[in-house]
Amino acid sequence: MNEQARFGFRTPEYEQFPPVVQAALVTGVCPSHCTYCPQGSGSLRMAPLFLTFDLWRKIATEVAAYPWATLRIHGRGEPMSNQEYVPMIAFAKRIGVRTVTSFTNGIYLHRQVEPLLDAGIDLLEISADAADPALYLAWRCNPFFEQVVEGVRKLFAARNRRSGCATRIVVSAVDHPDFRPHREAFTRFWGPFCDKILVRPFHTYGGLICDLYDRQRPGDNYIPCVQLWERFSINSEGHVNACFNDWSDAEIVGDLGEPGASIRKIWHSDTFRRIREASLTGPCVKCCFTCSGPTLSSWGSDGYQHWVRDLLDRPGSSGGEA
Numbered sequence: 001m002n003e004q005a006r007f008g009f010r011t012p013e014y015e016q017f018p019p020v021v022q023a024a025l026v027t028g029v030c031p032s033h034c035t036y037c038p039q040g041s042g043s044l045r046m047a048p049l050f051l052t053f054d055l056w057r058k059i060a061t062e063v064a065a066y067p068w069a070t071l072r073i074h075g076r077g078e079p080m081s082n083q084e085y086v087p088m089i090a091f092a093k094r095i096g097v098r099t100v101t102s103f104t105n106g107i108y109l110h111r112q113v114e115p116l117l118d119a120g121i122d123l124l125e126i127s128a129d130a131a132d133p134a135l136y137l138a139w140r141c142n143p144f145f146e147q148v149v150e151g152v153r154k155l156f157a158a159r160n161r162r163s164g165c166a167t168r169i170v171v172s173a174v175d176h177p178d179f180r181p182h183r184e185a186f187t188r189f190w191g192p193f194c195d196k197i198l199v200r201p202f203h204t205y206g207g208l209i210c211d212l213y214d215r216q217r218p219g220d221n222y223i224p225c226v227q228l229w230e231r232f233s234i235n236s237e238g239h240v241n242a243c244f245n246d247w248s249d250a251e252i253v254g255d256l257g258e259p260g261a262s263i264r265k266i267w268h269s270d271t272f273r274r275i276r277e278a279s280l281t282g283p284c285v286k287c288c289f290t291c292s293g294p295t296l297s298s299w300g301s302d303g304y305q306h307w308v309r310d311l312l313d314r315p316g317s318s319g320g321e322a
Contacts, residue, residue, distance in 0.1 A: 007224050007280060013068045018232035018267055019305040021063050022072035022244060025051045025085060027236040030077040032105045033141035034129075036176050038208040038247050039077055040141065046247075049236040050082050053091075058256065059234065060092040062263050070305050073102035076236070076247055080108040090119035101308060103127065107144045109151030113158050117167055123308055125170040125198065126152055131189035135182060156193045168311050172198040196311055205247045205287065225288065228276045230303045232263055240266050242275050242285050250286040251275070 009015035028046035030039050038044035063071045071092055073079050079102060082088070092100045099122050106126040109116075116124065128148055130136035136145040152171060159165050171190040173179055179186070179199075187197050204210070225243075233244040234256060242251040253275065254266030266272060278284035 007229070009229050013066075014230060017066040017069055017264055018230065019068055020070050020072055020231045020303065021059065021234070021263060022074050022231065023051055023056065023059055023234040024075045024236045025056075025073055025079040025082040025088070026075040026077040028077055029081040030075075030105070031081075031107050031142060031144070032078070034105075034174075035139060035141065036174055036202065036209055038205045041209065044205075044208050044247055046076055048077075051234075051236045051238075053084050053088065055238050055256065056084075056088045057091065059263070060088075060097055061095060064092070064096040064098075067098045068305075069097075070099040070101060070308060071097050072304070073100070074244075075103070078105050078107065080104055080112060086112060086115045086119050089116070089121050093120035099123075099308065099312065101125070105140075106148040106151050107142070110147060110154055113151065113154045116155070117158055117162060117165060121167055122312055123168045123170060124155070125172055126194075127172050127174070128152070128190060129173045129179065129186075131182065131185045135178075139176075139178065152190070152193050166312065168196070169194040170196045170198050170311070172200055174202055175199050176202050195314075196307075203245055205245050208247060222282055224279050226303060228272075228279055228285075230305070232267060242272070243287050245287045246285065248286075 013019070027049040028039065029048050029050075032040055033042075034040035039046060060071060063069045073085075073089070075081075079085055089100055089102070100120070101123040102121060103125050104127070106128060109124075109126065126148065128136075129139050130145070133145040136148075137143060152169070156169055159167050159169065171194040173183075173186055183199065191197055227243060231244055233241045233246075235241060235249065238255060238257040239249065239252045240254040240256065241249065242253050253271045254269060255261060256263070256266070275284060279288070283289050
């Protein structure tokens with residue numbers, strides 16, 4: 001079996017159009033200063049930049065034509081810092097995007113609870129990391145722990161008051177060494193106020209953060225990264241990164257701002273194809289060489305869209321770790 005046949009796209013639909021399209025609504029603006037984030041730690045200086053509504057309209061309109069595609073809001077900063085955050089979600093749902101999800105640090109969440117539910121967001125992931133103010137302050141370097149707790153509890157209660165509301169709530173943490181002894185406490189604290197607890201692997205963002213685990217991929221056990229076949233990442237300028245961890249924009253495969261450009265065309269471009277083919281035999285994207293999260297991204301692992309779909313399709317809500 002040749003490598004392309006062995007790995008390739010999982011389904012004909014994924015080959016046609018990416019199952020996850022994610023757009024960075026914000027660059028360089030965040031009220032948190034997380035020690036394991038290039039933005040928060042200051043390891044990468046980024047000028048403030050916001051994705052425009054015109055570009056969002058173009059992205060969402062194309063995604064709406066493909067029901068298997070998830071439109072995910074993320075950022076190189078806090079997505080809710082974009083003043084059009086909620087209207088963008090409402091627009092995407094109104095025009096027929098099946099699944100809209102978002103990542104947030106939750107600091108502004110207490111202001112957005114009812115508007116978010118009114119907009120019809122399918123899933124919100126709150127990165128909280130800690131179960132008490134002291135650890136939160138040490139790791140995230142901001143004093144807003146209680147404000148985040150308030151926001152999550154308000155959202156969970158408001159969602160449960162709305163009959164038939166399908167919004168799912170996820171609380172997540174980053175798997176850095178200091179977190180590991182506190183994982184059970186994190187689950188006990190946040191579990192009653194969300195539908196899923198998620199612990200994300202630690203990433204170096206293309207070497208911008210020191211690899212705390214020193215887990216570089218051994219050359220003789222290399223497995224291609226599934227993300228090149230399953231995720232389409234757009235930065236705040238409309239440029240498309242080969243990998244979502246390429247915060248330095250070292251590997252740009254397209255520009256949605258160019259006349260006639262589209263997600264589908266870039267997904268099928270020669271540039272993207274050459275990167276995928278090269279990655280079958282070894283790391284080829286710059287950030288691959290320092291990636292410390294291969295257990296999540298290597299071939300055979302379930303991608304973002306799979307656990308999101310599973311959670312959304314479950315009846316009702318359930319607290320605790322999933």
